[in-house]
Amino acid sequence: MFKRALSGWSLVLLLALSACNLDMTPNNASLPITGAPVVQMVSPLPNAAYLEGVPVNIQALITNAGADIDRVDIAVDDVVVASLTSPNEAGAPSFSVAETWPAAGVGTHVISVTAVRGDGSGSDPESVTISVVSQITEPQTQSTQPDDDNDDDESANDNNQANGAQIQPTARPTDRPEPTEPPAPTSTATPDKPMATFTTGVNVRRGPDTIFDPPIGSYAANDTAEVLAVNPERTWYKVRYYNSEGWVFASLMTVSGDTSNLPVDAGPPRPTLTPTPIPATATPEINVNIVAGNITTNPSDRECGRTFNIFVDVANFGQTRSPGGSISIEDSSKGLVTRTVGVFPEIDPGQTVNVGPIPLTVDTNWGEEHTLAVILDPNNQIPETNEGDNRNEIKYTLARGTC
Numbered sequence: 001m002f003k004r005a006l007s008g009w010s011l012v013l014l015l016a017l018s019a020c021n022l023d024m025t026p027n028n029a030s031l032p033i034t035g036a037p038v039v040q041m042v043s044p045l046p047n048a049a050y051l052e053g054v055p056v057n058i059q060a061l062i063t064n065a066g067a068d069i070d071r072v073d074i075a076v077d078d079v080v081v082a083s084l085t086s087p088n089e090a091g092a093p094s095f096s097v098a099e100t101w102p103a104a105g106v107g108t109h110v111i112s113v114t115a116v117r118g119d120g121s122g123s124d125p126e127s128v129t130i131s132v133v134s135q136i137t138e139p140q141t142q143s144t145q146p147d148d149d150n151d152d153d154e155s156a157n158d159n160n161q162a163n164g165a166q167i168q169p170t171a172r173p174t175d176r177p178e179p180t181e182p183p184a185p186t187s188t189a190t191p192d193k194p195m196a197t198f199t200t201g202v203n204v205r206r207g208p209d210t211i212f213d214p215p216i217g218s219y220a221a222n223d224t225a226e227v228l229a230v231n232p233e234r235t236w237y238k239v240r241y242y243n244s245e246g247w248v249f250a251s252l253m254t255v256s257g258d259t260s261n262l263p264v265d266a267g268p269p270r271p272t273l274t275p276t277p278i279p280a281t282a283t284p285e286i287n288v289n290i291v292a293g294n295i296t297t298n299p300s301d302r303e304c305g306r307t308f309n310i311f312v313d314v315a316n317f318g319q320t321r322s323p324g325g326s327i328s329i330e331d332s333s334k335g336l337v338t339r340t341v342g343v344f345p346e347i348d349p350g351q352t353v354n355v356g357p358i359p360l361t362v363d364t365n366w367g368e369e370h371t372l373a374v375i376l377d378p379n380n381q382i383p384e385t386n387e388g389d390n391r392n393e394i395k396y397t398l399a400r401g402t403c
Contacts, residue, residue: 033066033093037115039126040324042096042343044111045203045218049131049242050103054220057201059098059359060113060126063324063345067091070118074099075125076111092354094345098309103132133242194227194257196239196248199363200338204246207267208236216246221361227255229265238265251337287319289385290347292376292392298357303401304366309357312374312392316347318385328378329358333365333398344376366400 042059050056058074065088074082074097081101088095101111108131116122203215208231219225225248226240236247237255247267293313302308310329316322327342342358362370373393380387 033064035064036121037065037069037117037123038063039113039115039123040343040345041111041113041126041128042341043201044128044130045215046128047130048215049133049217050220051223052103052106052132052134054103054223055100056103056111056130057098057100057220057359058111058113059096061094061096061343061345061355062088062115062123063094065092065094065115068118069115071116072097073114073116074101074111075114076101077109078112090354094353094355096342096355096357098357098359103130106132106134108132192258194255194259194262196225196227196237196253196255198223198225198248198253200252200340200361202248202252204239204241204248206246207270208238208247209267209270211270212247212268216244217241219248227257227259227262229263230259232264232266236267238267249339252339286383287349287385288316288322288382289318289389290322290325290344290376290382291315291317291389292374293352295372295374295392295394297372301399302362302370302396303399304403305361305363306401307359307361309359310342310372310374311354311356311358313352314344314347314355314376315352316349319349321349322347323382325377325382326379327355327358328375329360330373330375331360331362331370332373333368333370336364338362338364362398363403366398366403368398369395370398371395 040061040063042061043057044050060072062069062072067088069088070085072084072087073080074084082099084097084099087097097113103109108129110127110129112125112127114122114125198219198221200221202219204217204219205212205215227237228240228245229238230236230250231238231247235250237250237253238245238247291314293315295313296311298309298311312327314327324343324345327344329340329342331338338360340358340360342355344355345353347353371393372395373391376390377384378390384390
């Protein structure tokens with residue numbers, strides 16, 4: 001919702017922007033785009049770990065774009081795995097791209113994204129490094145004794161067999177113990193233990209709150225993990241994360257198995273955020289007001305279990321340039337919430353940008369009314385003259401689809 005009370009030129013500007021659903025402003029037409037496009041990686045997170053074969057969600061924001069973007073190349077280890085042609089048919093100054101890559105090959109990989117104009121000029125490649133780990137636990141190798149140490153045993157066995165006697169095992173010296181069977185992998189859950197299946201890509205954190213930042217890793221949609229504990233509010237679950245453990249938000253998973261005996265764990269102490277002191281003499285002139293405008297989706301008929309892309313108009317009603325920031329997307333119905341995130345670029349005063357696509361998959365409460373909410377700068381990291389117009393929402397009924 002836009003604010004109801006504005007004064008002077010701000011009210012005039014609001015009416016002008018509302019008349020065109022924040023799709024464009026005169027400022028857009030008068031601001032030429034020059035120079036190379038700029039790529040910002042949104043996903044995956046740096047140093048994230050993925051199981052081999054699990055889809056890696058790749059998302060990037062292209063700014064300083066314009067209508068002459070010919071393609072966006074996505075490369076893994078300097079080999080192009082996807083080339084998205086005509087990705088910005090609307091000619092927007094900024095747009096997003098999304099692609100998936102099946103995590104192939106155990107080890108470290110570098111994912112890079114490059115935007116190329118029609119004349120062949122392009123952006124600097126923006127890269128992120130991830131690691132791929134094997135889904136197979138290597139068995140331990142049993143130690144064997146040298147062949148020459150077994151010569152006497154083999155001769156004795158031959159003599160016993162010739163005499164028809166049953167072969168008896170000989171005792172090993174105490175300094176050379178008998179090899180044992182390798183232990184079972186500790187990461188394997190027994191059938192009666194609860195298991196989590198993630199309904200979307202999720203971050204794994206050190207504790208049960210988003211304040212534990214940055215994440216220690218992530219799981220992709222449809223990955224599974226053993227559930228180890230739950231926090232007292234039952235809003236976060238502690239799960240097995242490879243050879244360690246971490247916390248995942250409960251609304252982003254479904255849990256199967258018996259949870260009645262799950263331990264209750266409050267998690268580690270919450271980190272203390274110490275704000276950087278600002279000198280008393282520092283009085284920066286900031287007049288920024290970012291506003292969440294028109295929300296659209298593609299496809300417009302949203303179905304259960306089918307990914308749709310979200311587009312949102314973001315305007316700056318202030319008098320100074322706004323820095324880029326984050327976008328929180330929340331789809332809620334009867335207490336169940338599905339979340340995802342996006343970003344918006346720097347915005348000049350009086351300018352509107354259309355941000356997207358931001359992919360989202362909803363697989364709960366088909367046939368019911370849902371509220372799709374867009375929240376700009378959810379952590380209030382951008383100082384604004386008005387913090388009350390950063391949210392907008394639409395309501396829709398989720399079709400059954402494949403659910």
